[in-house]
Amino acid sequence: MQHVESFAKGVWVPSGAGAREICDAATGQVIALAGNDNLDPGGMIGYAREVGGPALRALDFHDRARMLKALAVHLNATKQALYDLSFSTGATQADHGFDVDGGIGTLFVYASKGRRDLPEGHVLVDGGFEALGRTGAFAGQHVYTPRLGVAFHVNAFNFPVWGMLEKIAPALLAGVPSIVKPATATAHVTELCVRLILEAGVLPEGALQLVAGGVGDAFAHLGAQDAVTFTGSAATAAVVRGALDGAVRFTAEQDSLNATILGPDAGVGSPEFDLLVKEVAREMTVKAGQKCTAIRRVLVPQPLLQPVIEAVSARLSRVVVGDPRDAAVTMGPVVSLAQRRDVLDQAERIGAEAEIAFRGTLGALAERGAFVAPTLFHCADPDGAEAVHAVEAFGPVATVMGYRDLPHACALANRGQGSLVASLFTHDGAVAREVVAGIGAWHGRVYINDRDAASEATGHGAPMPHLTHGGPGRAGGGEELGGVRAVQHYMQRVAVQGSPSMLGAVTGRWVPGADRTAGATHPFRLRFADLVPGMSLRTAERVISVEDIEHFAAFTGDTFYAHMDADAARRNPFFPGRVAHGYLILSFAAGLFVEPAEGPVLANTGLDNLRFLKPVSPGDSIAVDLTVMDRTSRNAEYGEVRWHAAVSNQDGAAVAEYELLTMVAK
């Protein structure tokens, strides 16, 4: 008998009064106890705010990303222990790939995105610089700063590892401490994962706590700087929402009647037909259908109804149900006897509107453990039916329905009143466009698979860390994951107004109009650490002659008429006559600002946001103001420096502006 502990205020607290039982899914035997009525959730929340928050916020985004990487590496090295324990939840080895490996993969992606998509600082810039006046003396810039509270994560039983990791990764990256509250049925697996995380030794104190068992009065202690993320049933979501102050940021993933649509182009024998059949059978049986993203409704063109039912049934008939520890087994039990009862009850409600097209056999398994036979329904009247669009049987259960045309398919998909994901199997771009326009507002994700994508397609039911996970309406209206989008969920967007210099001081990034400092040394002679935003170089001038233009044209082969033919150029609405090539201006500008001798600048790696603002005519001269905008470390040897280049003419008018990327040695 395992005693699942909570991790509160830095210490492990054993289960105690009020603990609940955890059973092995395959045998029904009690294997663990979790929960303790004497836990102090209010104290845990205070500890997170006062100890964990300040420690996390003292780190910058890149520090926190490196921390996630270390966690991912450690979990990856120790994941066998999680596999071993997870069998007791009914998960097969293949299912572990979703929960354990999927969770670790999510950590790796957030570690990588944290370095690539977030700055090496404490403030995340959102969108562009907004000039608010004619001269640019006053402007606006949106930034995100970490919220000063705690992220309280309430998880469902079906993903004890992934469910926690996908929630804490963006919160930790944002600088917000987490308290995790797993569903009791699989809390023993989450507890082990928390132990492994702490073992890695990289999290600051107070950054992560665990509530095993009930939450007590935790919700009463949360306020405007806190966030609650919830995954579970709509009914429980409503209870949680009701217990929270309205100012708490709340996001929910709840019930979802996810649909898949077979395109009208995907006839029998087409790759898309076969892909749909495979996906439906897979979605019904992975995790014994206990995925909030699993396909519940299969929408196929009326004439393909029978072929689809036959093909899916054939696949389902090969499913081997049994003890998940047995390698020959392809589908384990659902998590508990209570959950089996619930699945069978819901399936019965669906069965009142639909006939059974296929049902697997359980044999002796029916008498022990939480086994459920895969069941495919066919609903002949999807327009008149209600339950097939509204009742989620959270197990290996789906319903096939025929549709007349694409608008009908979209209308049926939308009858789910909001779902996490809908998939579409088509090789026709026009079908894809029409379906996304028709169902996009009701679905958090639309997954399109076809012969071109199949080799790398990630699966209807697999939320990817790069993409948002959540859906409107019945699905809870929340969003998780989606790269930086989830990090922003734990931060507060604030619109900052001020002079460019003040905005630069706030963001740590030089912006046009802010103060510049010109030093005695050419900035190309300075090393990475010595290049400070605002450091600037003003070059000499160079006159551009008609001979330069002709020479450049002959050399490069770019004899575009605006450079070569005065009459044609004058007929053009943009030019007064022959003008210099844009690339000539860039090349001469580089010639003006480059410091040629070997030095810390290693390479020009790119260029962003180039705009040509005014033509350069023969006889005009140009000069460049080159200014350090910001810098980001890449490794021990060098980092990236972003420069602002402003090319102006002899009248001081702006000719071109762009941002230049270089690698600079440390």
Add this chain to the structure above:
Amino acid sequence: MQHVESFAKGVWVPSGAGAREICDAATGQVIALAGNDNLDPGGMIGYAREVGGPALRALDFHDRARMLKALAVHLNATKQALYDLSFSTGATQADHGFDVDGGIGTLFVYASKGRRDLPEGHVLVDGGFEALGRTGAFAGQHVYTPRLGVAFHVNAFNFPVWGMLEKIAPALLAGVPSIVKPATATAHVTELCVRLILEAGVLPEGALQLVAGGVGDAFAHLGAQDAVTFTGSAATAAVVRGALDGAVRFTAEQDSLNATILGPDAGVGSPEFDLLVKEVAREMTVKAGQKCTAIRRVLVPQPLLQPVIEAVSARLSRVVVGDPRDAAVTMGPVVSLAQRRDVLDQAERIGAEAEIAFRGTLGALAERGAFVAPTLFHCADPDGAEAVHAVEAFGPVATVMGYRDLPHACALANRGQGSLVASLFTHDGAVAREVVAGIGAWHGRVYINDRDAASEATGHGAPMPHLTHGGPGRAGGGEELGGVRAVQHYMQRVAVQGSPSMLGAVTGRWVPGADRTAGATHPFRLRFADLVPGMSLRTAERVISVEDIEHFAAFTGDTFYAHMDADAARRNPFFPGRVAHGYLILSFAAGLFVEPAEGPVLANTGLDNLRFLKPVSPGDSIAVDLTVMDRTSRNAEYGEVRWHAAVSNQDGAAVAEYELLTMVAK
């Protein structure tokens, strides 16, 4: 006596049973009746969904932006009527600038942003293309599609024109029909504005409806595709929130104890000291202090307490309170006698913790109309006080408090438990950085003013359409405005997964990896309308010799060591030896793809996202794949075409990628 009408299902409905009285603020006389218990809010909502929504969604973003421009132009031409009527609400001519001109200005900004920041299509792309596999066969792209419901806007009495226009502009731009419900006290002004809007004749049927008076059972008809935006008191916000299904997207702007902070650097005689004094007096008296963004708390360094009180009092003593129609008057009454009672009650609660530092005199005005004297409190114990941080006296009332140091100032500002805006008067970047880090999580906007910004600074209390308006906690937790951010509020973000070709079909934009079509004609010879995303050109190859590199270096002056010095280049971590200049590659690439003869391509206007991926050594050759990504009309003569340029070497390896912008004739 005016009978304020509702505009429902395409017809004007007069006030009737259950109508409420509207009084002139300066005289207290009843001037209008608004409301009708027989209005059919459920029918109006259905009409918006079934008539207005499809009509708006048939237009693209640019069509809708042009519609907003036409509304703005018409309102600007007819605004005198709005001025004339608005005096009855207590607003002075200067106040009309905020409400009427501010509202029209917001329409103009959204019209302009709609053309500049939104695509000429129906789907808004969100963020980058996310490759989800090794080869790029499968990827993700977030897009926004219009929600299929209605936007129901509940407005406060203080901005009958701006309050409506700032809400309907982003909703209409998103393609979502609006129903506007103004506060009854000033509904007659909103009604006139709706009449002027309809008179412009550009809105599709069902795009805009008006509820004058009570909302009846409207909220019970709203669901997951609908949005409610609310501006008003926290108490009313809670009532509205409680009446809504949890799936309705709800955003609120409610109470706010906005603070201003005088920086420790801003001593007596500094420009920042004077700017703060002016701003405090202005914020207290504009709209008689009835702005949700007005300064309620003035935080100043302890030693500057007395000088600030004296300077603000001196300014307040020059305020002329009276009938807003009188040009000499600088502050009118609050909106109603009820509102006056409320302001005086709240001021009394503040007065229990703070002493009166200044109070204006009303004389005979005190006996008629809803006049309130400007009142400045001083709170000597801001740490111990509660009401000064929690009670919003919605009139010409503010409280000055001293702070010890910046962390203390931040802590006091955050005692407001969330506000719409905090301002800071400082000329020290380090102060700005510390304050934004300290208070950013509790404030929707931070406004920094100093001597550099003052000439164009837009004012503490003025929400700008470019920047988000809203704040966490007590301020309601909502966000409005902020350019495209508010448009997204009325759309659903959906993560679309598929092959690059399918994603391109959904967005209407070619992405790398999607199918290309090569035509017989050079694409530079095609006009704007004939350039379809995916059209592509593959150029000839060109060998790059060491002579080319030396020639380019000598010609441009760019003799950077990586191009000129084989030994130094080899010591560099990026290069195998001497390599071609990036600008040489770009220039030769243009030489390869440009069609020189006069034709529809008018100019190269810019370049985005250039990355150099692999060095080019002497003897390597390059070729370019140039592909149309997308296009956006600019005017009747030409539009912008975005091209993808992929430069590869003799082995087919990618050397450089970028996006090229050109103007192309129609």
